[in-house]
Amino acid sequence: MDPAKDTISSIGEFGLIRRLTKNIVLKNKSSVTGAGDDAAVLDYKGRSIVVTTDLLTEGIHFNLVYTPLKHLGYKAAVVNFSDVFAMNALPRQMLVSMALSAKFSIGMVDEIYEGLQLACERFGVDLIGGDTTSSVTGMTLSITAIGESAAEDLVYRNGARINDLICVTGNLGAAYMGLQLLERERKIFESTGSQPELAGFEYLVGRQLKPEPRGDIIQYFREQKIKPTSMIDISDGLSSELLHICYNSGKGCKIYASKIPVDPETAKLAAELHIGSMVAAMNGGEDYELLFTVSLEEYKRISEKPGISIIGHVVDESEGKLLIDDDGKAVELTAQGWNSFNE
Amino acid sequence: MDPAKDTISSIGEFGLIRRLTKNIVLKNKSSVTGAGDDAAVLDYKGRSIVVTTDLLTEGIHFNLVYTPLKHLGYKAAVVNFSDVFAMNALPRQMLVSMALSAKFSIGMVDEIYEGLQLACERFGVDLIGGDTTSSVTGMTLSITAIGESAAEDLVYRNGARINDLICVTGNLGAAYMGLQLLERERKIFESTGSQPELAGFEYLVGRQLKPEPRGDIIQYFREQKIKPTSMIDISDGLSSELLHICYNSGKGCKIYASKIPVDPETAKLAAELHIGSMVAAMNGGEDYELLFTVSLEEYKRISEKPGISIIGHVVDESEGKLLIDDDGKAVELTAQGWNSFNE
Numbered sequence: 001m002d003p004a005k006d007t008i009s010s011i012g013e014f015g016l017i018r019r020l021t022k023n024i025v026l027k028n029k030s031s032v033t034g035a036g037d038d039a040a041v042l043d044y045k046g047r048s049i050v051v052t053t054d055l056l057t058e059g060i061h062f063n064l065v066y067t068p069l070k071h072l073g074y075k076a077a078v079v080n081f082s083d084v085f086a087m088n089a090l091p092r093q094m095l096v097s098m099a100l101s102a103k104f105s106i107g108m109v110d111e112i113y114e115g116l117q118l119a120c121e122r123f124g125v126d127l128i129g130g131d132t133t134s135s136v137t138g139m140t141l142s143i144t145a146i147g148e149s150a151a152e153d154l155v156y157r158n159g160a161r162i163n164d165l166i167c168v169t170g171n172l173g174a175a176y177m178g179l180q181l182l183e184r185e186r187k188i189f190e191s192t193g194s195q196p197e198l199a200g201f202e203y204l205v206g207r208q209l210k211p212e213p214r215g216d217i218i219q220y221f222r223e224q225k226i227k228p229t230s231m232i233d234i235s236d237g238l239s240s241e242l243l244h245i246c247y248n249s250g251k252g253c254k255i256y257a258s259k260i261p262v263d264p265e266t267a268k269l270a271a272e273l274h275i276g277s278m279v280a281a282m283n284g285g286e287d288y289e290l291l292f293t294v295s296l297e298e299y300k301r302i303s304e305k306p307g308i309s310i311i312g313h314v315v316d317e318s319e320g321k322l323l324i325d326d327d328g329k330a331v332e333l334t335a336q337g338w339n340s341f342n343e
Numbered sequence: 344m345d346p347a348k349d350t351i352s353s354i355g356e357f358g359l360i361r362r363l364t365k366n367i368v369l370k371n372k373s374s375v376t377g378a379g380d381d382a383a384v385l386d387y388k389g390r391s392i393v394v395t396t397d398l399l400t401e402g403i404h405f406n407l408v409y410t411p412l413k414h415l416g417y418k419a420a421v422v423n424f425s426d427v428f429a430m431n432a433l434p435r436q437m438l439v440s441m442a443l444s445a446k447f448s449i450g451m452v453d454e455i456y457e458g459l460q461l462a463c464e465r466f467g468v469d470l471i472g473g474d475t476t477s478s479v480t481g482m483t484l485s486i487t488a489i490g491e492s493a494a495e496d497l498v499y500r501n502g503a504r505i506n507d508l509i510c511v512t513g514n515l516g517a518a519y520m521g522l523q524l525l526e527r528e529r530k531i532f533e534s535t536g537s538q539p540e541l542a543g544f545e546y547l548v549g550r551q552l553k554p555e556p557r558g559d560i561i562q563y564f565r566e567q568k569i570k571p572t573s574m575i576d577i578s579d580g581l582s583s584e585l586l587h588i589c590y591n592s593g594k595g596c597k598i599y600a601s602k603i604p605v606d607p608e609t610a611k612l613a614a615e616l617h618i619g620s621m622v623a624a625m626n627g628g629e630d631y632e633l634l635f636t637v638s639l640e641e642y643k644r645i646s647e648k649p650g651i652s653i654i655g656h657v658v659d660e661s662e663g664k665l666l667i668d669d670d671g672k673a674v675e676l677t678a679q680g681w682n683s684f685n686e
Contacts (some may be wrong), residue, residue, distance in 0.1 A: 002450075010449075019449070028435045030491065031469040040471035042436060042489065045388040053472065053487055055440035059479040092371045093385060097398035097485055106353075106362070107345075126374040128383035129396065135483070136402040142440055142485035144396055146385065148373065 032151075041087070041154060048151040051144065052083040058138035066182045066196075069108055071209045073115025076141045079235065081123050082213035082288045084147035086233035088155035088221065093128045094120060097142040099135035112141075123215055155292070159229040160249035164293040164314040167228075169214050169307055171261040172238055173277055176284025177201075177269045178208030184273075203265045211288040217308070224301055228292035237283040240335040241291050243321060249293075252319045253333075255312030257326055282323070282333075375494075384430070384497060391494040394487065395426040401481035409525045409539075412451055414552045416458025419484045422578065424466050425556035425631045427490035429576035431498035431564065436471045437463060440485040442478035455484075466558055498635070502572040503592035507636040507657040510571075512557050512650055514604040515581055516620055519627025520544075520612045521551030527616070546608045554631040560651070567644055571635035580626040583678040584634050586664060592636075595662045596676075598655030601669055625666070625676075 032041040032048065042049040056062060056076055064072075077094060084091040096116055100109065120127050125145070181204055185196035198205055213233070221227065230249055232241045238260070246253050262277050270277035293314055294302055302308055312324075321333040369375075375384040375391065385392040399405060399419055407415075420437060427434040439459055443452065452475075463470050468488070524547055528539035541548050556576070564570065573592055575584045581603070589596055605620050613620035636657055637645055645651055655667075664676040 019453075026469045026471070027467065028469050031436055031471055040436065040438065042392075042471075045390050047388050049385075049392065051436070051438060051471065051487070051489065053438045053440050053474055053485070055442050055474045055476055055483065055485055057442045057476065057478045057483065060442070060477050093374055093383065093394070095383065095394060095396045095487060097396050099398050099400045099403070099483060110362075124370065126369045126371050128369070128374055128385075128394065131396055131398045133398055133400065134403050135400045135481075137480055138478075140398065140400065140442060140478070140483045140485075142396070142398055142483075144394070144438060144487045146394065 043151060048089070048149050048154055050084055050087045050089045050147045050149065050154070052080055053142065053144040054080050054083075056141045056143075058140070063186070064139075065186050067209060069111035070115035070118070072141070073112035074119045074210060075115070076143050077116050077119035077125070077145075078123070078211060078213045079288060080143045080145035081119070081125065081215070082211075082233040082235070084145050085213055085215055085218045086155075086231050086290060087147065087149065088153055088218060088228065088231060089147040089149035090215075090218070091123055091125045091145050091147040093126050093146040095128060095144040096130035098130070098132050099140040100132070101135045101137050101139065104139065123213075153227065155228050155231040157230050157232055157245050157248040160245050160251050160293040160314045161229055161295070162251060162314055162316055163296055164229050165296060165299065165302065165310050166242070166253060166255055166291070166293055166312040166314060167302060167308050167310050168234070168238065168261065168289055168291050169217050169309075170287065170289040171263045171266065172234065172282075172287050172289060173266045173270070173280030173284045174204050174207040174263050175211060175286035175288075176208075176237075176280045177266045177273075177275075178204035178206070179286070180273055180275065181205060181269060182208060201265055201269055203263065204269060208286065211286065213288050214290045217290055220305060226294065226298055226301060228294050231290060231292035234287045234289045234291050235285055236335075237285040238291065239282040239323075239333050240285075243333055243335050245291065245293065246317075246321050249314070250317055252315040252317045252321050253312060254315050254319070254322050254324060256324045259309060259311040261309045386494060391432070391492050391497055393427055393430045393432045393490045393492065393497070395423055396485065396487040397423050397426075399484045399486075401483070406529070407482075408529055410552060412454035413458040413461070415484070416455035417462045418458070418552065418554060419486050420459050420462035420468070420488075421466070421554060421556045422631060423486045423488035424462070424468065424558070425554075425576040425578070427488050428556055428558055428561045429498075429574050429633060430490065430492065431496055431561060431571065431574060432490040432492035433558075433561065434466055434468045434488050434490040436469050436489040438471060438487040439473035441473070441475050442483040443475075444478045444480050444482065447482065466556075496570065498571050498574040499591070500573050500575055500588050501591040503588050503594050503636040503657045504572055504638070505594065505657055505659055506639055507572050508639060508642060508645065508653050509585070509596060509598055509634070509636055509655045509657060510645060510651050510653050511577070511581065511604065511632055511634050512560050512652075513630065513632040514606045514609065515577065515625075515630050515632060516609045516613070516623030516627045517547050517550040517606050518554060518629035518631075519551075519580075519623045520609050520616075520618075521547035521549070522629070523616055523618065524548065524612060525551060544608055544612055546606065547612060551629065554629065556631050557633045560633055563648060569637065569641055569644060571637050574633060574635035577630045577632045577634050578628060579678075580628040581634065582625040582666075582676050583628075586676055586678050588634065588636065589660075589664050592657070593660055595658040595660045595664050596655060597658050597662070597665050597667060599667045602652060602654040604652045
């Protein structure tokens with residue numbers, strides 16, 4: 001490979017991150033872990049602080065044609081809270097940076113902030129600062145969220161053990177199908193001027209525009225004193241996230257297509273658009289549900305809780321990373337998650 | 344005013360920030376202070392954590408025609424460390440987010456990271472994470488730096504008292520003149536193809552492309568047990584920063600043009616370009632020196648230290664915020680600092 005000529009798309013986002021972070025050595029006692037999980041972990045006098053950041057750019061992560069600015073602000077905040085929850089920590093503070101081109105009015109910025117502040121109120125987070133500046137074209141939003149936890153409660157990606165249950169919250173693929181619908185209607189509107197036809201699929205649109213991170217599940221874990229062995233939030237699709245857990249834990253997995261939760265609206269639109277609903281669930285992304293593994297001993301308390309599905313179990317690395325389809329056929333998982341560098 | 348129609352440039356960056364932050368109330372016990380200083384302050388079990396973030400966009404904050412990528416990475420990191428130092432804290436961790444368009448090769452990203460890592464090594468900071476994604480056009484860099492301090496050592500913008508000495512480190516206006524030179528040579532190159540002529544002004548170019556934040560001064564404060572009463576780093580020009588301290592402290596100031604440190608190269612190029620060197624020092628920005636106030640009792644230890652200039656003193660608010668020129672004439676300070684929203 002030739003770094004001077006090869007494009008970023010040739011190695012992908014994860015390849016780029018691995019390349020950029022492979023030589024990093026943490027030196028400060030307060031730096032517990034750095035890149036490679038949902039959030040970095042700091043330790044100041046025994047209290048763990050997790051920090052995570054996300055950069056959203058117009059035209060790549062959002063399209064203002066169908067994204068209300070208040071929703072954009074809300075989503076930008078909660079996707080970061082989702083990363084904090086995925087560490088089994090609680091979000092406490094947030095910093096927001098925005099670069100805006102000349103086309104944005106003050107009222108538009110106000111709307112973004114309304115969404116940011118609504119998210120902060122709902123999840124008990126303080127907006128403590130940031131940076132506001134201009135851009136040549138388009139909008140960029142950069143959010144940093146800070147959360148806290150007792151050190152012993154933190155859950156990383158690398159703790160999955162053989163025979164652990166693999167679980168997901170909510171249902172998968174809905175946010176992706178919502179995006180397909182919005183994109184279809186945008187194209188129709190742009191070529192014919194017809195108003196968008198979203199009736200019957202309000203749930204999918206809501207899942208795309210206003211995701212809800214699973215703080216309620218973290219609360220349940222605390223009440224029940226359940227500690228998952230590994231956890232990650234589903235931002236890039238189940239397949240990609242499960243592979244992260246497998247690679248980081250040095251394990252394999254076996255999950256069952258029949259057990260993966262899919263909402264009827266997701267299935268209905270998937271059929272209409274000739275997309276397999278399993279493709280949407282496995283590779284769709286942006287659901288911001290939690291994927292976690294727990295000890296078999298937790299079977300009763302996990303299976304009793306509405307909104308959690310047990311989809312499979314952890315196996316030895318040598319057995320592979322497998323999806324068992326409805327006919328009992330095993331398919332090797334591949335990461336076809338959403339990759340912003342794909343051309 | 345009409346938020347739906349007024350542009351951001353009509354209220355400026357500071358107006359926008361005030362507007363966006365005026366209703367924010369901090370709720371978490373661990374959130375000590377939020378927006379309104381160089382960095383937010385968190386308190387976890389008595390240890391204070393400061394967090395600051397900056398967003399840099401191509402074409403606004405940097406021009407890749409004359410900014411080597413390694414320098415860009417270095418500068419993006421250290422301007423955040425400068426904010427941490429300005430709280431009298433030490434930087435410990437950093438998160439980096441980047442949005443890149445298709446024109447960037449892997450080698451180019453490597454160069455940016457070399458600069459980021461050099462800055463981290465020099466200042467003992469751990470790079471703990473971030474986000475890397477794509478953009479439609481150009482590059483955006485978002486950096487979040489985290490620092491720590493004992494709570495009682497933190498220095499805010501609001502502590503200046505009447506009769507305190509007003510001090511600056513290093514010299515002012517050099518980074519601004521460096522930028523003027525680079526811009527002049529860029530225009531000549533673009534219209535005639537002539538190679539840039541930077542001889543004799545290497546110091547100014549270095550000040551623009553590779554600023555050095557004053558961790559050494561913070562170290563001196565610690566060794567000498569000096570605690571400034573207020574402090575800020577000079578990113579927008581002396582005038583703007585001094586007004587921040589005056590407004591936040593509810594005080595006035597009297598500073599003397601003859602005492603403001605200006606490097607001979609700055610004065611020489613300012614004369615050549617018909618820019619007053621005092622204009623460059625007062626309004627130029629990007630020097631990343633420290634502006635602070637200290638008690639009169641510290642006069643001896645401050646005046647003995649090479650690289651610190653005492654430029655005036657704090658007065659009652661009713662006396663105004665004044666610059667006394669070489670003829671003894673008093674001029675009211677105005678914030679003409681660099682404003683990225685100016686059209």
